[in-house]
Amino acid sequence: MRILLVEDDALLGDGIRAGLGIAAYAVDWVRDGETALRALLDHDYDACILDLGLPRRDGIGVLQALRGAGKSTPVLVLTARDTPDDKIAGLDSGADDYLTKPFDLGEMQARLRALLRRAGGQASPLLRHRDVTLDPAARRVTCKGEEITLSAREYALLQEFLQHPKHIRSRAQLEESLYAWGEEAGSNTVEVYVHHLRKKFGSDFIRTVRGLGYQLGGEA
Template identity: 75%
Template sequence: MRILLVEDDALLGDGIHAGLKLADHAVDWVRDGEAARLALLDHPYDACVLDLGLPKRDGLSVLKDLRNRGSRLPVLILTARDASADKVAGLDAGADDYLTKPFDLQELLARLRALLRRAAGEAKPTLEHGGVVLEPAAKQVSFNGQNVLLSAREFALLEDLLRHKNHIRTRAQLEESLYAWGEETGSNTVEVYVHHLRKKFGADFIRTVRGLGYQLGDAN
Protein backbone atom coordinates (compact mmCIF):
# COMPACT_ATOMS: atom_id res chain seq x y z
CA MET A 1 0.00 0.00 0.00
CA ARG A 2 1.16 3.53 -0.73
CA ILE A 3 1.13 5.97 2.17
CA LEU A 4 1.77 9.70 2.39
CA LEU A 5 3.68 10.66 5.54
CA VAL A 6 3.42 14.35 6.49
CA GLU A 7 5.88 15.14 9.29
CA ASP A 8 8.24 18.09 9.67
CA ASP A 9 10.42 16.63 12.44
CA ALA A 10 13.39 15.12 10.59
CA LEU A 11 14.36 12.56 13.24
CA LEU A 12 10.82 11.38 13.95
CA GLY A 13 9.90 11.37 10.28
CA ASP A 14 12.93 9.29 9.41
CA GLY A 15 11.96 6.71 12.03
CA ILE A 16 8.34 6.51 10.88
CA HIS A 17 9.41 6.35 7.23
CA ALA A 18 11.77 3.47 7.98
CA GLY A 19 9.14 1.63 10.03
CA LEU A 20 6.49 1.92 7.32
CA LYS A 21 8.95 0.70 4.68
CA LEU A 22 9.90 -2.28 6.86
CA ALA A 23 6.19 -3.10 6.94
CA ASP A 24 6.37 -3.23 3.11
CA HIS A 25 4.49 0.00 2.46
CA ALA A 26 5.51 2.37 -0.32
CA VAL A 27 6.01 5.68 1.48
CA ASP A 28 6.27 9.27 0.26
CA TRP A 29 7.43 11.71 2.94
CA VAL A 30 6.80 15.47 2.83
CA ARG A 31 7.67 18.01 5.54
CA ASP A 32 5.21 20.87 5.14
CA GLY A 33 1.52 21.37 4.63
CA GLU A 34 1.71 22.85 1.16
CA ALA A 35 3.79 19.94 -0.12
CA ALA A 36 1.21 17.62 1.43
CA ARG A 37 -1.65 19.42 -0.33
CA LEU A 38 0.09 19.12 -3.70
CA ALA A 39 1.02 15.47 -3.17
CA LEU A 40 -2.58 14.61 -2.30
CA LEU A 41 -3.73 16.34 -5.49
CA ASP A 42 -1.25 14.50 -7.71
CA HIS A 43 -1.10 10.94 -6.34
CA PRO A 44 -3.66 8.25 -5.37
CA TYR A 45 -2.63 7.19 -1.86
CA ASP A 46 -4.14 4.41 0.23
CA ALA A 47 -3.73 6.34 3.51
CA CYS A 48 -2.15 9.48 4.97
CA VAL A 49 -0.33 9.92 8.28
CA LEU A 50 -0.69 13.63 9.04
CA ASP A 51 0.98 15.87 11.62
CA LEU A 52 -0.89 19.04 12.60
CA GLY A 53 1.84 21.56 13.45
CA LEU A 54 3.37 21.99 10.01
CA PRO A 55 5.21 24.80 8.19
CA LYS A 56 3.43 26.72 5.39
CA ARG A 57 0.02 25.13 5.99
CA ASP A 58 -1.44 23.61 9.15
CA GLY A 59 -2.42 19.95 9.08
CA LEU A 60 -6.08 20.74 9.77
CA SER A 61 -6.11 22.99 6.71
CA VAL A 62 -4.67 20.15 4.61
CA LEU A 63 -7.31 17.79 5.96
CA LYS A 64 -10.21 20.19 5.39
CA ASP A 65 -9.04 20.84 1.83
CA LEU A 66 -8.90 17.10 1.20
CA ARG A 67 -12.42 16.51 2.51
CA ASN A 68 -13.82 19.54 0.68
CA ARG A 69 -12.67 17.89 -2.55
CA GLY A 70 -14.75 14.85 -1.64
CA SER A 71 -11.81 12.55 -0.96
CA ARG A 72 -12.49 9.57 1.30
CA LEU A 73 -8.79 8.81 1.80
CA PRO A 74 -8.15 7.31 5.26
CA VAL A 75 -6.29 9.90 7.36
CA LEU A 76 -4.57 9.23 10.66
CA ILE A 77 -3.56 12.36 12.57
CA LEU A 78 -0.25 11.89 14.41
CA THR A 79 0.51 14.88 16.62
CA ALA A 80 1.78 16.15 19.95
CA ARG A 81 -1.51 18.04 20.46
CA ASP A 82 -3.13 15.84 23.09
CA ALA A 83 -5.87 18.09 24.46
CA SER A 84 -9.41 16.80 24.14
CA ALA A 85 -10.42 19.88 22.14
CA ASP A 86 -7.65 19.19 19.60
CA LYS A 87 -8.79 15.59 19.19
CA VAL A 88 -12.39 16.69 18.69
CA ALA A 89 -11.33 19.31 16.13
CA GLY A 90 -9.23 16.80 14.20
CA LEU A 91 -11.91 14.13 14.09
CA ASP A 92 -14.64 16.64 13.22
CA ALA A 93 -12.45 18.00 10.40
CA GLY A 94 -12.53 14.56 8.80
CA ALA A 95 -9.74 12.49 10.34
CA ASP A 96 -10.43 8.77 10.65
CA ASP A 97 -8.15 8.28 13.65
CA TYR A 98 -6.05 10.35 16.05
CA LEU A 99 -2.81 9.23 17.71
CA THR A 100 -0.71 11.40 20.00
CA LYS A 101 3.05 11.54 20.37
CA PRO A 102 4.95 9.80 21.84
CA PHE A 103 3.55 6.62 20.34
CA ASP A 104 4.42 3.00 19.68
CA LEU A 105 5.24 2.17 16.06
CA GLN A 106 3.40 -1.16 16.25
CA GLU A 107 0.27 0.66 17.38
CA LEU A 108 0.59 3.07 14.45
CA LEU A 109 0.89 0.13 12.04
CA ALA A 110 -2.12 -1.61 13.61
CA ARG A 111 -4.22 1.54 13.34
CA LEU A 112 -3.25 1.89 9.67
CA ARG A 113 -4.25 -1.71 9.02
CA ALA A 114 -7.62 -1.01 10.64
CA LEU A 115 -8.12 2.10 8.49
CA LEU A 116 -7.24 0.23 5.31
CA ARG A 117 -9.54 -2.62 6.31
CA ARG A 118 -12.48 -0.29 6.88
CA ALA A 119 -11.77 1.61 3.66
CA ALA A 120 -12.00 -1.68 1.76
CA GLY A 121 -15.25 -2.59 3.52
CA GLU A 122 -13.65 -5.56 5.26
CA ALA A 123 -14.66 -6.53 8.79
CA LYS A 124 -12.20 -9.41 9.17
CA PRO A 125 -8.47 -8.81 9.79
CA THR A 126 -7.66 -11.13 6.86
CA LEU A 127 -8.22 -10.72 3.11
CA GLU A 128 -9.58 -13.80 1.36
CA HIS A 129 -10.43 -14.89 -2.16
CA GLY A 130 -10.55 -18.23 -3.95
CA GLY A 131 -8.67 -20.19 -1.29
CA VAL A 132 -6.08 -17.45 -0.76
CA VAL A 133 -5.87 -15.92 2.72
CA LEU A 134 -3.64 -12.89 3.30
CA GLU A 135 -2.85 -11.74 6.85
CA PRO A 136 -1.62 -8.11 6.71
CA ALA A 137 -0.47 -8.03 10.34
CA ALA A 138 1.58 -11.23 10.17
CA LYS A 139 2.67 -10.69 6.55
CA GLN A 140 1.61 -14.25 5.75
CA VAL A 141 -0.26 -15.81 2.85
CA SER A 142 -1.78 -19.26 2.56
CA PHE A 143 -3.46 -21.09 -0.31
CA ASN A 144 -5.89 -23.88 0.48
CA GLY A 145 -4.42 -24.08 3.96
CA GLN A 146 -0.77 -24.20 2.89
CA ASN A 147 1.63 -21.32 3.56
CA VAL A 148 2.98 -19.61 0.45
CA LEU A 149 6.18 -17.56 0.37
CA LEU A 150 5.94 -14.27 -1.50
CA SER A 151 8.43 -11.49 -2.12
CA ALA A 152 7.60 -8.07 -0.65
CA ARG A 153 6.41 -6.79 -4.05
CA GLU A 154 4.34 -9.91 -4.73
CA PHE A 155 2.72 -9.53 -1.32
CA ALA A 156 2.00 -5.84 -1.95
CA LEU A 157 0.46 -6.52 -5.35
CA LEU A 158 -1.68 -9.34 -3.98
CA GLU A 159 -2.85 -7.15 -1.09
CA ASP A 160 -3.80 -4.37 -3.51
CA LEU A 161 -5.82 -6.71 -5.70
CA LEU A 162 -7.55 -8.24 -2.68
CA ARG A 163 -8.46 -4.84 -1.26
CA HIS A 164 -9.94 -3.85 -4.63
CA LYS A 165 -11.26 -7.25 -5.67
CA ASN A 166 -14.50 -5.83 -7.05
CA HIS A 167 -12.66 -3.38 -9.31
CA ILE A 168 -10.36 -3.50 -12.30
CA ARG A 169 -6.91 -2.14 -11.43
CA THR A 170 -4.95 -0.52 -14.22
CA ARG A 171 -1.22 -1.06 -14.55
CA ALA A 172 -0.66 2.58 -13.59
CA GLN A 173 -2.76 2.19 -10.42
CA LEU A 174 -0.82 -0.91 -9.42
CA GLU A 175 2.50 0.82 -10.03
CA GLU A 176 1.34 3.79 -7.93
CA SER A 177 0.48 1.39 -5.12
CA LEU A 178 3.79 -0.50 -5.25
CA TYR A 179 6.35 2.27 -5.70
CA ALA A 180 7.17 5.46 -3.80
CA TRP A 181 8.93 8.50 -5.25
CA GLY A 182 12.38 7.76 -6.60
CA GLU A 183 11.94 3.99 -6.85
CA GLU A 184 12.57 2.55 -10.29
CA THR A 185 9.72 0.87 -12.12
CA GLY A 186 10.52 -1.50 -14.97
CA SER A 187 8.46 -1.40 -18.16
CA ASN A 188 6.89 -4.79 -17.45
CA THR A 189 7.22 -4.95 -13.67
CA VAL A 190 3.53 -5.43 -12.95
CA GLU A 191 3.23 -8.13 -15.59
CA VAL A 192 6.15 -10.03 -14.03
CA TYR A 193 4.58 -10.02 -10.56
CA VAL A 194 1.18 -11.00 -11.97
CA HIS A 195 2.88 -13.92 -13.70
CA HIS A 196 4.52 -14.99 -10.42
CA LEU A 197 1.20 -14.87 -8.56
CA ARG A 198 -0.55 -16.88 -11.26
CA LYS A 199 2.13 -19.57 -10.99
CA LYS A 200 1.47 -19.83 -7.25
CA PHE A 201 -2.32 -19.54 -7.17
CA GLY A 202 -3.43 -20.71 -10.62
CA ALA A 203 -3.69 -19.15 -14.07
CA ASP A 204 -7.27 -18.01 -13.46
CA PHE A 205 -6.65 -16.37 -10.09
CA ILE A 206 -5.88 -13.02 -11.77
CA ARG A 207 -7.60 -12.22 -15.02
CA THR A 208 -6.43 -9.72 -17.62
CA VAL A 209 -9.13 -7.31 -18.76
CA ARG A 210 -7.94 -6.39 -22.22
CA GLY A 211 -7.15 -2.72 -22.60
CA LEU A 212 -7.99 -1.96 -18.98
CA GLY A 213 -5.89 -3.88 -16.47
CA TYR A 214 -6.22 -6.70 -13.95
CA GLN A 215 -8.85 -8.07 -11.63
CA LEU A 216 -9.17 -11.13 -9.42
CA GLY A 217 -10.95 -14.02 -11.11
CA ASP A 218 -14.12 -15.67 -9.83
CA ALA A 219 -13.74 -17.28 -6.41
CA ASN A 220 -14.27 -21.02 -6.54
Protein backbone atom coordinates in the same frame (compact mmCIF):
# COMPACT_ATOMS: atom_id res chain seq x y z
CA MET B 1 -0.64 0.12 -0.68
CA ARG B 2 0.43 3.75 -1.22
CA ILE B 3 0.69 5.95 1.87
CA LEU B 4 1.42 9.68 2.17
CA LEU B 5 3.45 10.47 5.30
CA VAL B 6 3.37 14.13 6.37
CA GLU B 7 5.94 14.74 9.12
CA ASP B 8 8.46 17.58 9.48
CA ASP B 9 10.66 15.85 12.06
CA ALA B 10 13.43 14.21 10.00
CA LEU B 11 14.35 11.51 12.51
CA LEU B 12 10.76 10.50 13.26
CA GLY B 13 9.73 10.62 9.61
CA ASP B 14 12.64 8.43 8.57
CA GLY B 15 11.77 5.88 11.25
CA ILE B 16 8.10 5.74 10.25
CA ARG B 17 8.95 5.44 6.57
CA ALA B 18 11.38 2.61 7.28
CA GLY B 19 8.86 0.76 9.46
CA LEU B 20 6.10 1.06 6.87
CA GLY B 21 8.49 0.01 4.13
CA ILE B 22 9.27 -3.19 5.99
CA ALA B 23 5.51 -3.81 6.14
CA ALA B 24 5.40 -3.54 2.29
CA TYR B 25 3.80 -0.10 2.05
CA ALA B 26 4.96 2.33 -0.64
CA VAL B 27 5.54 5.59 1.28
CA ASP B 28 5.77 9.12 -0.08
CA TRP B 29 7.15 11.46 2.59
CA VAL B 30 6.62 15.24 2.63
CA ARG B 31 7.48 17.73 5.36
CA ASP B 32 5.12 20.69 5.01
CA GLY B 33 1.40 21.27 4.71
CA GLU B 34 1.31 22.90 1.29
CA THR B 35 3.23 20.06 -0.35
CA ALA B 36 1.04 17.57 1.49
CA LEU B 37 -2.17 19.14 0.23
CA ARG B 38 -0.95 19.23 -3.36
CA ALA B 39 0.06 15.57 -3.16
CA LEU B 40 -3.28 14.55 -1.65
CA LEU B 41 -5.25 16.42 -4.29
CA ASP B 42 -3.13 15.14 -7.19
CA HIS B 43 -2.89 11.47 -6.18
CA ASP B 44 -5.27 8.80 -4.86
CA TYR B 45 -3.47 7.56 -1.75
CA ASP B 46 -4.78 4.58 0.19
CA ALA B 47 -4.22 6.56 3.39
CA CYS B 48 -2.40 9.56 4.87
CA ILE B 49 -0.49 9.84 8.16
CA LEU B 50 -0.62 13.52 9.08
CA ASP B 51 1.22 15.60 11.66
CA LEU B 52 -0.58 18.79 12.74
CA GLY B 53 2.28 21.15 13.61
CA LEU B 54 3.58 21.67 10.08
CA PRO B 55 5.34 24.53 8.29
CA ARG B 56 3.56 26.48 5.53
CA ARG B 57 0.11 25.07 6.35
CA ASP B 58 -1.11 23.55 9.61
CA GLY B 59 -2.39 19.98 9.55
CA ILE B 60 -5.91 21.12 10.46
CA GLY B 61 -5.86 23.38 7.41
CA VAL B 62 -4.74 20.45 5.26
CA LEU B 63 -7.62 18.35 6.57
CA GLN B 64 -10.22 21.05 6.01
CA ALA B 65 -9.02 21.76 2.47
CA LEU B 66 -8.86 18.04 1.64
CA ARG B 67 -12.40 17.36 2.81
CA GLY B 68 -13.63 20.59 1.23
CA ALA B 69 -12.34 19.28 -2.09
CA GLY B 70 -14.43 16.15 -1.63
CA LYS B 71 -11.48 13.77 -1.14
CA SER B 72 -12.21 10.83 1.15
CA THR B 73 -8.62 9.64 1.69
CA PRO B 74 -8.42 7.99 5.15
CA VAL B 75 -6.33 10.19 7.46
CA LEU B 76 -4.56 9.15 10.65
CA VAL B 77 -3.45 12.20 12.62
CA LEU B 78 -0.13 11.67 14.42
CA THR B 79 0.68 14.60 16.67
CA ALA B 80 1.97 15.85 20.02
CA ARG B 81 -1.28 17.81 20.53
CA ASP B 82 -2.92 15.65 23.15
CA THR B 83 -5.69 17.65 24.85
CA PRO B 84 -9.33 16.61 24.41
CA ASP B 85 -10.00 19.86 22.54
CA ASP B 86 -7.14 19.11 20.13
CA LYS B 87 -8.51 15.63 19.44
CA ILE B 88 -12.03 16.95 18.92
CA ALA B 89 -10.76 19.61 16.51
CA GLY B 90 -8.79 17.04 14.53
CA LEU B 91 -11.63 14.56 14.25
CA ASP B 92 -14.22 17.24 13.47
CA SER B 93 -11.95 18.62 10.74
CA GLY B 94 -12.04 15.29 8.92
CA ALA B 95 -9.49 12.95 10.52
CA ASP B 96 -10.50 9.30 10.71
CA ASP B 97 -8.28 8.48 13.69
CA TYR B 98 -6.02 10.37 16.09
CA LEU B 99 -2.82 9.11 17.73
CA THR B 100 -0.66 11.20 20.04
CA LYS B 101 3.14 11.24 20.32
CA PRO B 102 5.06 9.46 21.70
CA PHE B 103 3.52 6.37 20.17
CA ASP B 104 4.26 2.72 19.51
CA LEU B 105 4.97 1.87 15.87
CA GLY B 106 3.02 -1.36 16.17
CA GLU B 107 -0.06 0.50 17.39
CA MET B 108 0.26 3.03 14.58
CA GLN B 109 0.39 0.23 12.01
CA ALA B 110 -2.62 -1.49 13.60
CA ARG B 111 -4.60 1.75 13.41
CA LEU B 112 -3.53 2.17 9.79
CA ARG B 113 -4.69 -1.37 8.96
CA ALA B 114 -8.04 -0.61 10.60
CA LEU B 115 -8.43 2.56 8.52
CA LEU B 116 -7.66 0.67 5.32
CA ARG B 117 -10.04 -2.13 6.29
CA ARG B 118 -12.90 0.31 6.94
CA ALA B 119 -12.18 2.25 3.76
CA GLY B 120 -12.44 -1.00 1.81
CA GLY B 121 -15.72 -1.93 3.49
CA GLN B 122 -14.23 -5.06 5.05
CA ALA B 123 -15.30 -6.36 8.44
CA SER B 124 -12.71 -9.12 8.74
CA PRO B 125 -9.05 -8.30 9.43
CA LEU B 126 -8.12 -11.08 6.98
CA LEU B 127 -8.19 -10.70 3.20
CA ARG B 128 -9.41 -13.77 1.33
CA HIS B 129 -9.98 -14.93 -2.24
CA ARG B 130 -10.64 -18.56 -3.10
CA ASP B 131 -8.15 -20.63 -1.10
CA VAL B 132 -5.78 -17.70 -0.49
CA THR B 133 -5.74 -15.81 2.82
CA LEU B 134 -3.61 -12.77 3.62
CA ASP B 135 -3.16 -11.65 7.23
CA PRO B 136 -1.95 -8.00 7.14
CA ALA B 137 -1.10 -7.95 10.85
CA ALA B 138 1.18 -11.00 10.65
CA ARG B 139 2.20 -10.35 7.01
CA ARG B 140 1.38 -14.01 6.40
CA VAL B 141 -0.09 -15.57 3.26
CA THR B 142 -1.53 -19.06 3.07
CA CYS B 143 -3.05 -21.12 0.27
CA LYS B 144 -5.20 -24.09 1.29
CA GLY B 145 -3.75 -23.67 4.77
CA GLU B 146 -0.14 -23.87 3.63
CA GLU B 147 2.07 -20.83 4.19
CA ILE B 148 3.37 -19.26 0.97
CA THR B 149 6.58 -17.25 0.81
CA LEU B 150 6.34 -14.02 -1.21
CA SER B 151 8.79 -11.25 -1.94
CA ALA B 152 7.90 -7.77 -0.63
CA ARG B 153 6.65 -6.67 -4.07
CA GLU B 154 4.66 -9.86 -4.61
CA TYR B 155 3.06 -9.41 -1.19
CA ALA B 156 2.22 -5.77 -1.91
CA LEU B 157 0.70 -6.64 -5.27
CA LEU B 158 -1.36 -9.48 -3.81
CA GLN B 159 -2.63 -7.18 -1.07
CA GLU B 160 -3.59 -4.57 -3.66
CA PHE B 161 -5.69 -7.11 -5.56
CA LEU B 162 -7.30 -8.52 -2.42
CA GLN B 163 -8.05 -5.03 -1.11
CA HIS B 164 -9.96 -4.27 -4.34
CA PRO B 165 -11.32 -7.69 -5.32
CA LYS B 166 -13.86 -6.54 -7.92
CA HIS B 167 -11.86 -3.72 -9.48
CA ILE B 168 -9.92 -3.85 -12.72
CA ARG B 169 -6.51 -2.32 -11.98
CA SER B 170 -4.50 -0.81 -14.81
CA ARG B 171 -0.75 -1.32 -14.97
CA ALA B 172 -0.26 2.36 -14.07
CA GLN B 173 -2.48 2.01 -11.00
CA LEU B 174 -0.63 -1.08 -9.86
CA GLU B 175 2.76 0.57 -10.36
CA GLU B 176 1.59 3.56 -8.32
CA SER B 177 0.55 1.25 -5.49
CA LEU B 178 3.92 -0.54 -5.50
CA TYR B 179 6.43 2.28 -5.88
CA ALA B 180 6.98 5.46 -3.87
CA TRP B 181 8.53 8.62 -5.28
CA GLY B 182 12.09 8.03 -6.38
CA GLU B 183 11.58 4.29 -6.95
CA GLU B 184 11.64 3.44 -10.63
CA ALA B 185 9.50 0.65 -12.03
CA GLY B 186 10.79 -1.38 -14.96
CA SER B 187 8.81 -1.49 -18.20
CA ASN B 188 7.36 -4.94 -17.48
CA THR B 189 7.56 -4.99 -13.69
CA VAL B 190 3.84 -5.52 -13.09
CA GLU B 191 3.66 -8.31 -15.67
CA VAL B 192 6.57 -10.10 -13.97
CA TYR B 193 4.96 -9.99 -10.52
CA VAL B 194 1.56 -11.02 -11.90
CA HIS B 195 3.30 -14.00 -13.52
CA HIS B 196 4.89 -14.91 -10.16
CA LEU B 197 1.53 -14.79 -8.37
CA ARG B 198 -0.10 -16.93 -11.05
CA LYS B 199 2.64 -19.54 -10.65
CA LYS B 200 1.98 -19.70 -6.91
CA PHE B 201 -1.84 -19.50 -6.86
CA GLY B 202 -2.95 -20.74 -10.28
CA SER B 203 -2.97 -19.37 -13.80
CA ASP B 204 -6.55 -18.10 -13.45
CA PHE B 205 -6.05 -16.46 -10.04
CA ILE B 206 -5.45 -13.11 -11.78
CA ARG B 207 -7.04 -12.55 -15.16
CA THR B 208 -5.96 -10.13 -17.85
CA VAL B 209 -8.68 -7.75 -19.06
CA ARG B 210 -7.55 -6.82 -22.54
CA GLY B 211 -6.85 -3.13 -22.93
CA LEU B 212 -7.70 -2.36 -19.31
CA GLY B 213 -5.46 -4.23 -16.90
CA TYR B 214 -5.84 -7.02 -14.36
CA GLN B 215 -8.50 -8.34 -12.00
CA LEU B 216 -8.85 -11.21 -9.55
CA GLY B 217 -10.22 -14.20 -11.41
CA GLY B 218 -13.45 -16.07 -10.69
CA GLU B 219 -15.51 -16.14 -7.52
CA ALA B 220 -14.14 -15.60 -4.04
